[in-house]
Amino acid sequence: DAGVIQSPRHEVTEMGQEVTLRCKPISGHNSLFWYRQTMMRGLELLIYFNNNVPIDDSGMPEDRFSAKMPNASFSTLKIQPSEPRDSAVYFCASSLGTHGNTIYFGEGSWLTVV
């Protein structure tokens, strides 16, 4: 059974460029989460969706960040324009329901903005 699939695994981009991170949740899961991990701030929840609807986007740092979930099997996190301080590991995770159920993480997208 495939887990949460993220792409790209690694990306290096120049400041000002648009970055799009992609996520395919586990089939049947109806909650999807985007997290960012840095040494300074640890793991931060950016946004999460339930049944494709954004429930809580209070963690999205600023307007340069946007996330979409057009259907149950796909989500994107976009940064436009990117800045060096966006360099981090971005994790996508999914779960079945939201009431304390296990959340399964992807392997992460390592983003470096130079």
Add this chain to the structure above:
Amino acid sequence: AQSVTQLDSHVSVSEGTPVLLRCNYSSSYSPSLFWYVQHPNKGLQLLLKYTSAATLVKGINGFEAEFKKSETSFHLTKPSAHMSDAAEYFCVVTDRGSTLGRLYFGRGTQLTVWP
């Protein structure tokens, strides 16, 4: 409000000795508690979770954790450390009574295992 405090940012043990990673939480509702492990350059993997059943929870790779409501703790233990246990460990809380299901992560504990 929910929060998690991992009391040690780094723990070092010798191979074959016990491991104790400490976690305290605060929760307004009935909590679900998790421990995740992250190996270098990898995603987070679930070690074990507590929902509402037995307070002593057994997980993968010989780890276990005990939910102690009176102490608001959920410490992770293993009787004998192995080199492959070297990783970062995250204690996580969520509210079972909440409709939002948001996870709250501790800052993590880096476990080093010496040969």
